[in-house]
Amino acid sequence: MKTILLIEDNDLIRENTAELLELAGYTVLTAENGKIGVEQALATRPNLVICDIMMPVLDGYGVLHIFNQNPQLAGVPFIFLTAKTERADLRRGMELGADDYLTKPFDSNELLSAVAGRLSRFQHLRPDYDLAEGGLGEFLADARRVSNLASLATDRKPHQVPRRQFIYTEGDEPLRLYFVQAGRVKTSKTTAAGKELITGLYQADEFFGYQALLERLPYHDSAVAVEDSTLLYIPAEEFTDLLLRNADVSQQFIRLLAGRERQREQQLVEMAYHSLRRRIADALLQLHQPGGPPIQLAREDLAAVVGTAPESLSRTLSEFRQDGLIELTSGTIRVLQPERLRRSNW
Structure with a gap:
């Protein structure tokens, strides 16, 4: 069951909205101002926040800012409730990362449709995508559905x-x-x-x-x-x-960048401690596409990836060819036995 945090200072609107959401099957946490709402979210991370903009103690903009800055809360879908429709207010909320708006007064269909839309939109993005295992492609496929990236x-x-x-x-x-x-x-x-x-x-x-x-x-x-x-x-x-x-897309790009950094760190470790034969094998396996075309990469480029001289690369490739692990043609390399290539270099 999805948990929704409702932050609204008007008692009547808060009680009626909470009742409607509970009838629709959601667990609802309520707060009468932004400060209490943030405390509620830190105690129980919600799946979605519905938040009024104009409130005492801490307004809706302040709540969203805290959510964006706090790693525990970042990425939670956020819907603003507002009686103000001036373009400047809408733009400010969008720049802060709000995902949707409901203008008061709203009817039950508008509310439930917005909530269902935000929850279904965000559920497609996983917490992490492993670039080394094709995670970028998976992320793009998911982002196509949720954020039109x-x-x-x-x-x-x-x-x-x-x-x-x-x-x-x-x-x-x-x-x-x-x-x-x-x-x-x-x-x-x-x-x-x-x-x-x-x-x-x-x-x-x-x-x-x-x-x-x-x-x-x-x-x-x-x-x-x-x-x-x-x-x-x-x-x-x-x-x-x-x-x-789109806060979800922003968060995922940060994770992808972190994944790239992990790859670079791993590359530095391999260049420092792994044998040349293993580094070249790992590079070939990374470039290899099962059932796809052969690897088309200039020898000097492959040598630069591995961190060695082209002459050393050529000698090792010749050894792999003699072992029946790869096929060398003019300008291409085809991996014939990826599992043997992987096992032969541990």
Whole structure:
């Protein structure tokens, strides 16, 4: 049974609304002002909050601000009750992350429809998505249903980017979010000694370039197509507005960024402690798509992912080929026996 926290200073409205929600099968917690409401939420995390805006002690804006800042409460769907319909009030609430509005007086159908809509919308997003296990694709599929995130990449002109063409370079101002429709893109940094370090590889159905947008800082790396690719461009202001209006999507992007950081930390650990043979095997397994096309990645790019010289990479690939684990052709690598490749390097 879903728990709803109702914060409303008008006794009659609070009692009637709570009764209606209970008749609809919800568990209802009530509070007569924002301060008590926050205390109730900290004691019992609700599945949804219905909150009046104009209240004594702590108003609705203050309640939503606390919810957004508190990790225990962040991401809870939030519906404002208001008798005010001025655009400035609506805009302020949306910027703070409100998910819906009900203007008083409202009827029972409006209330129950809004509650059911918010609860069904938010239940599709899981608490966590593991990027290493295809979590980004799963998140995009879920976000398409709950927040129309993927719709940003719909009905836009595709841009054909040939192999080795730069998409942006380190120090550029971020102007857009990128979506890979087809192909593969790498992001990388170049050291003072001229050595390239690949910071990310992105393929079909993945976004990239969002970290600089979130940080509001210039790109800290460069992006280049490692094969002929098709990209969709999403203006920065649309992406930012979406995150401001949808707290659930914002929270999930934060989790995805945390997942990326975990991947990078793991990559550093592997480069420091794992054998070269294992690092190359792990990279091939990460790029391998069961039943899909062979890996098309230049030897120098794969060497940069692993953190070794191209000559060392070539020697190890030859060993894998001799063991019957992979097939090498001009410009491609096909993993023939992924399980043997995984087991042979522990």
